[in-house]
Structure formats: C-alpha cells, structure tokens
Amino acid sequence: MSSIRRFYSKILEFREISLAQGLHFLGRVMYQASGYRWEVRQSGDLKLGYWCKVLRKRNSRHSYPKRFVLVPGFGDSPLSWHGVILLLYPILKKRFDEIVLIDFPGFSGFLSQEKSFPSMDFMMKMFNDTMDSLKPHTILGHSLGGWLTVHYSGEFGTKKRVSAHQSSYEGPAQIFLVNPSGVFDDRSTREVCEALFKAAVSEGFDVLRPHLFAKEPSWFSWVSSSFSKFISREDIHQFIHSIKDEHDAQSIVPHIKAKVWLVWGKKDTLIPVSCARAWINCLNSKEIKSNAIILNGVGHSPHIENPAAIAAVLGQIIFGKVPHRIGKRWWTVLGAEPL
Numbered sequence: 001m002s003s004i005r006r007f008y009s010k011i012l013e014f015r016e017i018s019l020a021q022g023l024h025f026l027g028r029v030m031y032q033a034s035g036y037r038w039e040v041r042q043s044g045d046l047k048l049g050y051w052c053k054v055l056r057k058r059n060s061r062h063s064y065p066k067r068f069v070l071v072p073g074f075g076d077s078p079l080s081w082h083g084v085i086l087l088l089y090p091i092l093k094k095r096f097d098e099i100v101l102i103d104f105p106g107f108s109g110f111l112s113q114e115k116s117f118p119s120m121d122f123m124m125k126m127f128n129d130t131m132d133s134l135k136p137h138t139i140l141g142h143s144l145g146g147w148l149t150v151h152y153s154g155e156f157g158t159k160k161r162v163s164a165h166q167s168s169y170e171g172p173a174q175i176f177l178v179n180p181s182g183v184f185d186d187r188s189t190r191e192v193c194e195a196l197f198k199a200a201v202s203e204g205f206d207v208l209r210p211h212l213f214a215k216e217p218s219w220f221s222w223v224s225s226s227f228s229k230f231i232s233r234e235d236i237h238q239f240i241h242s243i244k245d246e247h248d249a250q251s252i253v254p255h256i257k258a259k260v261w262l263v264w265g266k267k268d269t270l271i272p273v274s275c276a277r278a279w280i281n282c283l284n285s286k287e288i289k290s291n292a293i294i295l296n297g298v299g300h301s302p303h304i305e306n307p308a309a310i311a312a313v314l315g316q317i318i319f320g321k322v323p324h325r326i327g328k329r330w331w332t333v334l335g336a337e338p339l
Helices: 002-033 078-095 120-134 144-157 187-203 218-222 224-232 234-242 275-283 307-318
Strands: 037-043 046-054 067-071 098-103 138-142 174-178 259-265 291-295 331-334
Touching: 002 037, 002 078, 037 120, 046 120, 067 078, 067 120, 067 144, 078 098, 078 307, 098 120, 120 144, 120 234, 138 144, 144 174, 174 307, 187 234, 218 224, 224 234, 259 275, 259 307, 275 291, 275 331, 291 307
Parallel strands: 067 098, 067 138, 138 174, 174 259, 259 291
Antiparallel strands: 037 046, 046 098, 291 331
C-alpha cells in the first residue's frame, strides 16, 4: 500500500511541476507577444529580473520615461497580477510611457530556479539600485513589495539615495501600497505576523496557507505544493530569519515625499487591516496627506481575489480622483472613524 501511495505522490508532484513549468512557458509567450522585453540585473551569482513594455513615445522634454513599476510580494510573481494589469492597461497607456514588472529570484516567477537573496539587506540593496536605474514615477508594491517600496521612497527624504540624486530624479512621485508590511499597530501584531513565517519554516506551508486569502480560489490547490517547496527551501529560511526590527518601516515613513495611497483587504489575517491606521498616522505626520482604500470581502491577496475591484480603485486614483462612493459595496475610504 505504501508503494502505491508513493507512486501517486510522484504523479501529483510531476503534475504540479509540469503545471508550474507550463504556466511559466505560457507567461513568457504571452509577455513577449504583448511587446514586453525581459531583462536581468546581476550582482555576483544573485539576479533580479523584470519585464518592461513601452506604452507610448516618451516626451522629449523629460530626461527619462515616465514609468509604472509593479513589485510583487513574498513568494509571488507578476503573473498573479496579470488580471489587474490587463484591466488597467488602457489607463496605464494614457498616463505612462513604460510599465515594468519586477520578478524576484527564488520566488514563483521566471527566476524561480535561481537562488533567493540571502538577506533582507541584500534584497533592499539590489532593489534600490534597480529602481535608481529605472527612475520610476509610480511604484505599486504588494506586501513585501510595499515594504521595499517604502524604504526606497523614504531614502530620498533622508538623502541616502546619493547615486540617484546625482541626476534630476528625486524619487517616485506616487506609490501604491497594497497590504504592505513594515508598520504595525502594536508590538503584538508584529510578533504574531513574524511568528507565522517562522512557524512556516519549521512546520510547513500549511501554517501560512489560511492567511493568504479570505476565500481560497479553487485552482490554488493545483499549485499549493509549489509554495510548500518554496517555503521549505534553505535559502528562503535564511532570508526570513534575516529580517530584524531595524528593517521595520515606521521610522522612514515620515521621510517619504511621494503621494501615498494604501489599498487593503478588509479580511486580511496575515497583516490585519488595523495596521492601515498605523500607516495613516505615520504618513500623515508630514504635510502630504495620505488615504487608505479598504476593499471589502478580500484578504491579503486582493489582486487575485477581486482583480476588478482593485483595478477600479487604482484606475480612479491614477486619473487623480478619490474612488467614488458608488463603489461602497466593494470598498470604503478610510477616514477618521475607527475600523
């Protein structure tokens, strides 16, 4: 009986490996057919990749293109944002010259077989250097991607981005933070979040799985073992254990000069929506006021759970509007009232 179980286990494993490879193949074909080009930046044996597409001719009065950069979260890839980007495409084409989709090594994207960054410090350095070369106008960062975006944007206020300041670039003008990490409403919330990731290292992916969605999509079971293998990798363990208190974003948030919009899934149990208030308090300690849009019925992965709602919110903001109250069934604008 045990040999039969092992046989079926191997079949399931092969099916999921083949599915992941198939998705990457189809994704690469799709991006290339849509006019994206693939680029890789390398530092030693570490890599960071991204897909870039020219949307319109650059204004000759500007020294660099007006870029929109997407930064996915921990273990994620640009592929999971395809629905949102597709819905936003007509708006992005009107407002930006280029779109850039970041792909981290070791995560579930096109560099999944590469070694992950050994520490948060390595990741931040390579991410920051890449952003300096891209000079984005707008950055959208989800979860860990939001954390990285905040640190990069804040360093312009602290004058740490020396290489970028040698040009006319003064940092992103606007950033979207979707269920971001790095600021918590209290110490216990941070400790609970940290404990979840450390428990996943020792006990497996099933510890994190219930916190990824408000309602898990039916198709996720087909790729769940890929995430199990991801979270069990030694280089991922090393990265998780490298994150320390000094990496928290709270001290650097007040230095951000960009316009900031928070977008949060109301049913997030990984980084609870109560943290949105802490972000607002940090951000509003400066002159530029920030807002939070709370998406109803979704959790930590709103781009997967309800791509239409998050695309509608982002589209209105990109056009310079506060998301209309007609959408109150799907979202609310965070004001002075408690959550």
